[in-house]
Amino acid sequence: NFDVPFPDAELRIDGTVGSDPALGMEWYQPLGRTPLFFAPFGGVARRTYNFIEGESVVARYDQIFLRAGVHLGVNVGAFSDIRLGVYIGRLDANVKVGDPGLPSLTGKETAADLTWRYNGQDSPAIPSRGMAASARMLYLIDGPVIDPPLPTARSSVDLYQVDTIGTSFHTVGSDNRVFVGWGLGTSFDNEPLSVNQFHLGQPFRLGAYDLGELRGDHYYLGTIGYLHQLGRLPDFLGGSIFAGGWLENGDAFDDWNKATFRTQAGVGLMADTLIGPVLFG
Numbered sequence: 001n002f003d004v005p006f007p008d009a010e011l012r013i014d015g016t017v018g019s020d021p022a023l024g025m026e027w028y029q030p031l032g033r034t035p036l037f038f039a040p041f042g043g044v045a046r047r048t049y050n051f052i053e054g055e056s057v058v059a060r061y062d063q064i065f066l067r068a069g070v071h072l073g074v075n076v077g078a079f080s081d082i083r084l085g086v087y088i089g090r091l092d093a094n095v096k097v098g099d100p101g102l103p104s105l106t107g108k109e110t111a112a113d114l115t116w117r118y119n120g121q122d123s124p125a126i127p128s129r130g131m132a133a134s135a136r137m138l139y140l141i142d143g144p145v146i147d148p149p150l151p152t153a154r155s156s157v158d159l160y161q162v163d164t165i166g167t168s169f170h171t172v173g174s175d176n177r178v179f180v181g182w183g184l185g186t187s188f189d190n191e192p193l194s195v196n197q198f199h200l201g202q203p204f205r206l207g208a209y210d211l212g213e214l215r216g217d218h219y220y221l222g223t224i225g226y227l228h229q230l231g232r233l234p235d236f237l238g239g240s241i242f243a244g245g246w247l248e249n250g251d252a253f254d255d256w257n258k259a260t261f262r263t264q265a266g267v268g269l270m271a272d273t274l275i276g277p278v279l280f281g
Contacts, residue, residue, distance in 0.1 A: 020047050035075040039083070042068035049093070049195060050212035060097040063195065066090045067109075080118040087111055091144050093195055105195065107144030113137060121169060125272040126227070126242060128177065133166030140196065156196040161187050163198070165221075175229045177242065183221035183250070191217060191254070200252050203279055207248065208264045216252035220259070223248045227270065239272035 004011040010028040015021075024043025031037055049061040069087025076082060093105040114137045121130035140159040163185035170178045183205065185198045198219040201209035205221055225246025232240050248264045268281025 014043075016045075020045070022046065037073050037075065037081075039071040039073065039085075040069070041071065041087075050210065051194075059095060061093050061195070062096045063091065063093040071115075079120045080116070083113075083115045083117070085113050085115070091195075093144075105144045105146060105193070109143050110141045112139045112141065121167075123272070125277040126177065126240065126270060127169040128171045128175070129169055131166060131168040133164070135162070135164040137162050140192075143193075146193075154191045154193055156192045159187065159190050159192050159196065161185065161190070161192070161196075175240070177227040177229075177244075179223075179225050179227070179246075181221070181223040183219065185219050187217040198252050200250065203281060204246065204248060204266075206250055206262060206264060207266060207281070214252045214262075217254045218256060218259075219250065219252040221248070221250035225266075230269075233271060233273065236274075238274050241272075242270045244268065244270065 001011045003009060005027075006029065008030050011025070012028070013023075013025045015023050022043065022045035024041065024045070026039055026041040028039045029037060043065075044067075045065045047063045047065070049063055051059040051061075067087050067089030069085055069089075071083040071085035073081050073083035088108065088110045090107065091105055091109045095104060115134060116136075117134045119130075119132040121127035121132050138159075138161045140156050140161075143156045143159075163183070165181075165183040167179060167181045172178050181204055187197075194215065197215045197217055199212060200206045200214040200219060200221070201211040204223050204225075206214060223246055225244055227242040227244035230241045230243055245265065245267045248266060249261060251260045251262050253259045266281055268279055270280075271278045
């Protein structure tokens with residue numbers, strides 16, 4: 001909603017249904033005619049986290065996040081902004097199935113982050129051109145109590161992480177697409193808990209793996225693909241339909257010296273629908 005609760009403000013509410021439901025909001029308020037703004041936010045989310053060994057789920061965590069915070073930022077042109085934020089929240093992570101050998105996590109979590117975002121793409125679903133990228137530095141100040149304490153040195157307290165991701169789309173021929181995607185993240189010399197490591201195993205992020213099967217203190221990704229337009233949905237249902245193929249490369253690891261080069265190929269159908277992009281891959 002625009003101009004809520006004040007002129008030039010934006011109020012955004014997002015919700016997710018399914019096995020991992022979530023609800024969140026953000027109020028974006030410019031400060032007069034300056035490029036400065038502030039954006040309070042809050043939300044609650046439930047996430048299932050699997051421990052996978054030998055392609056089998058050996059344990060499953062149920063995590064519930066409750067967070068509230070504020071970002072102070074500056075708009076850098078029409079397509080970019082920089083945000084400095086803090087949040088305080090509560091994390092409850094409990095083992096529901098199996099025995100991963102890790103304890104439950106319950107308690108307060110506080111953090112600060114610095115984020116740069118850029119979006120020059122002409123569509124949030126399947127762009128015809130443009131680049132979208134972001135870079136984030138996260139500092140976890142404090143975390144929940146671990147019960148019982150871990151025998152290892154792993155901890156997410158006083159944790160620094162940097163993560164950058166992006167995609168770039170280009171039109172070739174009449175209305176086909178070539179795209180590239182990338183990602184790079186590090187925890188520096190920290191050894192975070194598994195729930196705070198980088199997780200791969202999603203579409204275009206080494207999607208042949210299950211989520212939670214590939215995780216580490218650091219990661220890298222590189223994807224390149226081609227989409228061929230097959231046609232269009234009726235206007236009241238959405239936009240274009242594409243068939244495509246892509247090549248995914250990357251790895252997640254705890255030691256840079258042990259990084260490998262994992263390569264996967266994917267094919268699928270993508271459609272721009274009224275409810276957002278839909279992928280059958």
